[in-house]
Amino acid sequence: MVCEQCQQRKATVHLTRIINGEKTESHLCEMCAAESGDMGWMMEPTFSIHSLLGGLLDVEQGTLKRKETRCSHCGQSYRDFTERGLFGCSSCYETFSSQIPPLLRRVQGTMEHRGKVPVRAEGMVKVKRQLEQLRRELEEAVINEEYELAAKLRDHLKTLEKQVEGEK
Amino acid sequence: MLETLSRWTLGEGPNAEYVVSSRVRLARNLKDYSFPHLLNREQAQEIIDEVQDITAQSFSTYQLREYDDLGLQVLIEKHLISLLLAEQKHNSALVIGDDDSASIMVNEEDHFRLQSIMPGLELRKGLYQVQHLDNLLEEHLEFAFSEQIGYLTACPTNVGTGLRASVMLHLPALVMTGQIGPVLSTLSKFGVVVRGLYGEGTEALGNLFQISNQITLGSEEEEIISNLELITNKIIEQEKLARKKLTHDALLRLEDRVGRALGTLTNARIINSAEAMKHLSDVRLGIDLGIISDIPAKAFNELLLLMQPAMLQALERKKLTAMERDIKRASVIREHLSKRMEGR
Numbered sequence: 001m002v003c004e005q006c007q008q009r010k011a012t013v014h015l016t017r018i019i020n021g022e023k024t025e026s027h028l029c030e031m032c033a034a035e036s037g038d039m040g041w042m043m044e045p046t047f048s049i050h051s052l053l054g055g056l057l058d059v060e061q062g063t064l065k066r067k068e069t070r071c072s073h074c075g076q077s078y079r080d081f082t083e084r085g086l087f088g089c090s091s092c093y094e095t096f097s098s099q100i101p102p103l104l105r106r107v108q109g110t111m112e113h114r115g116k117v118p119v120r121a122e123g124m125v126k127v128k129r130q131l132e133q134l135r136r137e138l139e140e141a142v143i144n145e146e147y148e149l150a151a152k153l154r155d156h157l158k159t160l161e162k163q164v165e166g167e168k
Numbered sequence: 169m170l171e172t173l174s175r176w177t178l179g180e181g182p183n184a185e186y187v188v189s190s191r192v193r194l195a196r197n198l199k200d201y202s203f204p205h206l207l208n209r210e211q212a213q214e215i216i217d218e219v220q221d222i223t224a225q226s227f228s229t230y231q232l233r234e235y236d237d238l239g240l241q242v243l244i245e246k247h248l249i250s251l252l253l254a255e256q257k258h259n260s261a262l263v264i265g266d267d268d269s270a271s272i273m274v275n276e277e278d279h280f281r282l283q284s285i286m287p288g289l290e291l292r293k294g295l296y297q298v299q300h301l302d303n304l305l306e307e308h309l310e311f312a313f314s315e316q317i318g319y320l321t322a323c324p325t326n327v328g329t330g331l332r333a334s335v336m337l338h339l340p341a342l343v344m345t346g347q348i349g350p351v352l353s354t355l356s357k358f359g360v361v362v363r364g365l366y367g368e369g370t371e372a373l374g375n376l377f378q379i380s381n382q383i384t385l386g387s388e389e390e391e392i393i394s395n396l397e398l399i400t401n402k403i404i405e406q407e408k409l410a411r412k413k414l415t416h417d418a419l420l421r422l423e424d425r426v427g428r429a430l431g432t433l434t435n436a437r438i439i440n441s442a443e444a445m446k447h448l449s450d451v452r453l454g455i456d457l458g459i460i461s462d463i464p465a466k467a468f469n470e471l472l473l474l475m476q477p478a479m480l481q482a483l484e485r486k487k488l489t490a491m492e493r494d495i496k497r498a499s500v501i502r503e504h505l506s507k508r509m510e511g512r
Contacts, residue, residue: 005489087322087324088202088206089201089202104317104327104385108383108384109383110385112385112386113317113329114388115318115387116299116302116388117313118310120310
């Protein structure tokens with residue numbers, strides 16, 4: 001077979017690409033193949049860091065033998081992650097919280113974020129803490145039969161909860 | 169957007185003799201959507217529409233499905249989009265400011281990749297730009313964030329700050345003096361990743377190397393930037409020493425090499441990209457060392473972009489075979505160099 005680019009040299013590189021279900025084939029000589037790759041001179045490496053990463057974790061953790069837990073938000077399992085190297089959604093980090101620490105220690109060497117915090121999260125963190133506090137006080141009030149106080153606390157709790165709902 | 173040159177080709181900025189460009193990017197995701205690879209068209213479009221609304225005042229949004237393959241390739245060569253974004257063109261978009269140094273890739277591996285590309289060593293400015301963009305989005309959107317591990321990303325290698333910063337370095341003297349190997353292997357001990365651009369290990373084409381931070385979690389954004397800047401400055405020092413040694417010990421050889429490179433570039437009628445990159449690197453070194461004085465340094469950066477295959481085809485406004493590209497490349501280089509030599 002002759003190279004379809006230069007029509008001169010023998011085609012020794014045979015490429016099959018499937019992009020969005022559309023299959024294209026190309027047959028090139030080594031020179032033209034190298035040339036056709038030159039658009040990529042500053043791009044990401046061609047091997048998938050994700051599947052490499054996923055594969056490593058798989059062997060090390062023996063996750064395939066585990067019973068499959070699926071993320072309630074996106075439906076992905078940890079196995080899906082190990083195959084693809086990508087989580088399905090941010091809730092996966094909670095769903096697979098037991099696997100996350102060894103994973104992060106391996107790829108990042110640490111577990112503690114010290115960088116930027118979104119302003120919104122700052123506010124929410126405060127409100128959430130306040131809510132927890134109120135719930136504890138309410139429980140206590142009920143146990144102590146302080147119904148007047150409990151009613152007050154309940155009202156306060158409701159307004160705060162509404163606020164949180166509104167933020168979402 | 170397709171036919172103009174990018175700002176990173178200006179060849180200016182601090183340490184432009186060694187640093188072609190600086191890039192900074194932040195990965196961000198929305199809390200309520202699955203990561204892009206699991207989104208259907210409608211969900212992906214909702215995200216694009218939302219970010220378009222938020223940024224409409226100073227940014228334009230381009231749906232990538234409206235571009236053909238050649239157009240997408242040009243955007244890749246200009247470093248505006250990644251291959252992945254192009255492959256996902258039915259669900260993805262590019263949001264870009266009038267000055268094309270700041271942009272957002274929407275629905276790449278993460279929902280948002282905020283990025284900045286500047287000529288020269290400008291990591292701090294880059295960080296400032298993407299953080300400014302981040303603050304703007306954050307006013308309107310709730311990002312996936314954990315108090316413990318920071319910004320959540322599709323791939324755990326980006327978790328935390330979501331920050332990846334990189335510099336593209338031109339290191340011809342370290343390569344010529346055979347010192348690049350030891351210099352680069354020392355670097356890996358300092359939390360950075362080095363890649364020769366195109367080619368393996370020390371055989372980087374055009375003597376261009378990209379250096380980026382390895383880890384995104386556990387440090388503040390400023391620390392990551394400072395560390396990379398520090399390391400970059402150390403490499404620049406070594407390259408400076410090597411250039412000095414070359415001009416001291418082997419000036420005639422160097423002048424010969426630079427002159428031959430310029431001779432080839434100004435006379436070749438057919439040239440492939442590997443050969444062109446090699447000679448361009450020599451010419452750029454010649455400019456930096458004062459061996460060539462009638463060509464401005466930016467001609468090198470401009471040609472780095474102009475000689476790429478899709479750019480050549482965009483200039484010609486049609487698809488070209490490999491041979492036709494080599495011919496077009498030679499003529500673009502000849503014309504561009506003579507234009508710049510005449511100060512046009």
